[in-house]
Amino acid sequence: MTEPLIAARGLVFARDGQTILDGVDIRVNPGEIVTLVGPNGAGKTTLVRVLIGLLSADAGSVERRPGLTLGYVPQKLHLDPVLPLSVKRLMTLTRRASRAQVEEALAETGAAHLMGKSMAELSGGETQRVLLARALLRDPDLLVLDEPTQGVDQSGQAEIYELIRRVRERHDCAVLMISHDLHVVMAATDRVICLQRHVCCHGEPRAVAGNPEYRRLFGDLAAEVAIYRHHHDHDHDLHGNPVPPHDPAACNDPTHGHVPHVPAGERMP
Numbered sequence: 001m002t003e004p005l006i007a008a009r010g011l012v013f014a015r016d017g018q019t020i021l022d023g024v025d026i027r028v029n030p031g032e033i034v035t036l037v038g039p040n041g042a043g044k045t046t047l048v049r050v051l052i053g054l055l056s057a058d059a060g061s062v063e064r065r066p067g068l069t070l071g072y073v074p075q076k077l078h079l080d081p082v083l084p085l086s087v088k089r090l091m092t093l094t095r096r097a098s099r100a101q102v103e104e105a106l107a108e109t110g111a112a113h114l115m116g117k118s119m120a121e122l123s124g125g126e127t128q129r130v131l132l133a134r135a136l137l138r139d140p141d142l143l144v145l146d147e148p149t150q151g152v153d154q155s156g157q158a159e160i161y162e163l164i165r166r167v168r169e170r171h172d173c174a175v176l177m178i179s180h181d182l183h184v185v186m187a188a189t190d191r192v193i194c195l196q197r198h199v200c201c202h203g204e205p206r207a208v209a210g211n212p213e214y215r216r217l218f219g220d221l222a223a224e225v226a227i228y229r230h231h232h233d234h235d236h237d238l239h240g241n242p243v244p245p246h247d248p249a250a251c252n253d254p255t256h257g258h259v260p261h262v263p264a265g266e267r268m269p
């Protein structure tokens with residue numbers, strides 16, 4: 001079996017009498033994109049912070065591969081509005097990098113033109129691209145992204161996920177991210193982990209979309225996503241009329257609206 005980059009078992013984390021994580025097992029393997037989904041307050045950010053060592057669990061174990069390099073993009077960036085911070089300065093705030101390295105990282109995320117701007121004037125999508133570029137300066141084995149499409153409109157979300165995939169290919173790194181964009185993320189990830197204090201279900205996206213626990217957590221939205229990813233049970237002739245299938249391949253066309261054929265997701269023991 002591949003040696004994981006991070007493997008955690010039985011994580012428990014409680015604060016102020018509230019159990020935030022309750023017996024969470026999780027592993028991230030080299031090169032895979034793993035997405036954590038779950039309702040607000042499910043413990044996703046807490047789990048990520050425990051995994052990367054920013055918080056200590058009350059029980060359980062976290063093993064990180066020796067020498068593991070992490071690139072972390074937090075959910076919130078606390079910038080002082082009184083002290084404007086330029087993109088260029090942010091890129092080297094906590095780590096040295098040459099101008100050429102900064103330019104290359106920004107170019108990779110489509111943010112080269114933002115170098116001379118102030119962080120305060122960037123849009124949501126521009127901010128995310130700059131933060132991703134900054135994380136790439138470390139040449140990480142694992143990129144950890146807490147809601148990478150925050151502040152990005154719907155049309156921009158797919159672009160950001162596509163960028164993340166390209167970055168993964170180029171740097172041969174794994175990605176662990178938190179997302180609320182169920183529609184897009186289901187198509188852009190290798191494995192989904194659905195969290196609500198504990199791991200409700202996990203597995204390949206299509207399997208998770210069909211899992212009753214997942215549907216219970218996400219309600220109507222989950223049903224929409226499943227329909228969005230339904231299997232195509234017919235083909236179309238040249239005029240677009242439905243005809244019996246030659247090859248019942250998966251289809252992402254939401255306009256067909258058939259009941260999805262999704263296998264039940266894998267459940268954690």
Ligand SMILES: Nc1ncnc2c1ncn2[C@@H]1O[C@H](COP(=O)(O)OP(=O)(O)OP(=O)(O)O)[C@@H](O)[C@H]1O
Pocket residue numbers: 015016020038039040041042043044045046047
């Ligand atoms: N240091 C802390 N002290 C007390 N409570 C905390 C602390 N950190 C997190 N919590 C609480 O733990 C719960 C889980 O928070 P967390 O931010 O991990 O959830 P999340 O799944 O990332 O949520 P969201 O999707 O809204 O970002 C919340 O109820 C939060 O208020």
